Amino acid sequence: MPVHSPPPPPPSPEPRAAQRLATDPDTVERDLVKLVLTVVELLRQLMERQAIHRVEGGDLTEDQEERVGLTLMLLHDRMEELCARYDLRLEDLNLDLGPLGTLLPPAS
Secondary structure, eight states: OOOOOOOOOOOOSSOOOOOOOOOOTTTHHHHHHHHHHHHHHHHHHHHHHHHHHHHHTTOSOHHHHHHHHHHHHHHHHHHHHHHHHTTOOGGGGOOBOGGGOBSSOOOO
16 A cells, blocks of 8 residues: 655745844854853752752751752852843843743743
8 A cells, every 4th residue: 555645735925034143243242141141040040949849848957958048049149240240130031932932930
């Protein structure tokens, strides 16, 4: 019995132009810093959620809770300092992923 492949999809009404990376030599350093800080902020938020999960599960001693909390607060403060140095806000690090929404969850 012959195998038939499905028909190709109809051509789209308007061809989409390939998206290009918009780069500006004057802002390349700031843009790179923004990308790096975005990754660091994502990791910081993941670490914070993990710490909360461990605290709620009773997996940490009181001293460990204190150390983790202090470390996360210091990291948050350093992130704000680095953002200020490059004229950014923490909100600027939340990349828009189009139909997927934003990279970072809304601030609570």
